[in-house]
Amino acid sequence: MKSYVAQRLGIALLTLVGMSMVIFALLRLAPGDIVDILFSTAGYVNESDKQALLRELGMDRPYWVQYVDWMRQILTGDLGKSYRYDIPAWEIIRPLLPVTIELAILSIIVAVVLGVPTGVISAVRQDTTLDYVLRVVSLAGLSMPSFWLGMVIILGMVSWLGWIPPMTYVKPTENFRAHAIQFALPALAVGYRSSALIMRITRSSLLEVMREDYIRTAWAKGQAERVVIWHHALKNAILPVVTVIGIEFAFLIGGLVVTETVFNLPGVARFLVQAILWRDYPIVQNLVMFIAIVVILSNLFVDMLYGVLDPRVRYGS
């Protein structure tokens, strides 16, 4: 197990370094540099102002120096300074974190609660009408943009219930009920979408396991259907599902970008969109890096969980 953990950690670290290079390169792909874009949006160009800004941002230095400098900043926990607010980035990001984390966790819970049982039912009742209905419903979830689903939910609330969900952020300490409702709706919109993938993987993985000999033995012993499926089969079928939940976490962050915008929640994802729109590149670079770290940590966590759940993984090459 020790060498397994060490190996996974090593890969995660390498991937992280690689990602930082990709992000660094992507943001410098643009024709012209950040300062050009800033000036073109501002609508005037003054060569000496431009040079001053380039120097201030440290962009007159070679790329590798900039990269090393950025890495040093990140390692020391200094996330740079926002252009627009002229205050340290971390001070803006910190209060936004709990919102996004809460929403992400709620969404994953919704996705698992919706996805796993429907996947099991769909597999057990394979090729029945129920199976078809569940599959179409889940595929529909995969097809609807989550931001649109969010808008439709709000619209439905307003026109059928005549009630507008709170559209400005309410702290849980202020009014817990309003806070819960405010988070339940977007979590439902994002979770439904993510549940589709979980449902599909659960279904196909369970179908595969159900054909194994030990399941036939369990049936032959006269074990109840409930025990065979939920105890014997699901235990082995759940491994790919765990992987998908890990992958889904990364997708989910993408989904949050728009959902936070639609539901007007002050989270990191919405802030990323705003920072991009304002061309606040130091922030964008750090936020994307932050997302990359979260994704890698969640992958690492899944790898570890895999090692715990399945002894074969631990001892495998």
Added chain:
Amino acid sequence: MAARPVGVPVDLVVVGAPARPGWATTLGRFIRRKPLGAAGGVIMLAMLVTAVLAPWLQTHDPIATDAAYTLGRPNADHWLGTDHLGRDIYSRIVHGAWVSLVVGTGSTLLGSVLGGIIGLLSAYVGGKTDLITQRLLDILQGLPLLVLALVMSASLGPSVRNVIIAISIPIIPRASRVIRASVLSIREMQYVEAARALGVRHLRTAFRHILPNTIGPFIVLCTAQLGSAILVEATLSFLGMGVPEPYPSWGRMLSVSAAEYAQKAPHLVLFPGIAISLAVFGSNLLGDALRDTLDPRLRGSR
């Protein structure tokens, strides 16, 4: 049965070789066995027809504004109502199909072809090259698709071409992985060995002998990616990072301005969203059915 070739003895004519079923038979069988997939195909076909015939299907100029009739409810003149600038929503949706399809197929093909070539060469060469390429693609795949497309699109600037490039980048690692897996198994086949033994050069072996056999997974990959590409385009446009004005894009029709008027005019939100969902749903249905039919590993395990 075809006439016996002159000069071939009777006992040498191959008898009983099953005729390859024609495409009509294959299509008929597909419709019978995969009704959902066929439904998806019909949706995609309808979208294609709408996109191509948009100038004839429109009832109004999609970008003409009408200050006298803003946020109009659906009626006989404006079938799906008008938006906050008085533009006809039906005509905008019809033209939006073209934008959606061009960006969707463009980015899917670009990403799949680039990724496919990388996957092909990586698997064919193998060894350290393969290992390093795969790790690099892992890195690219680690970032959420939307975040990557968002950053790309912001850094390239808004235009149809740049949106296509931005959406195609996240597709590359996914495509490369699929093609690589199928090349790895094809590479070991005897006919490839035979080609090499005959002195066929490496590049020719890879592109002429191996590549054609990856067409099945390639088609499956493209249909599956098309749905998500359309979705990403809609999302980018929704956030104001996608296809620029004046092109009518479904995603931009839903953007912040639509949300503002949603209460007064729900049709502003409903119809473009239904169009996006239907298009993505169609390509997902078709992709699923094609995967079941064309991917031998999954055949029968449904």
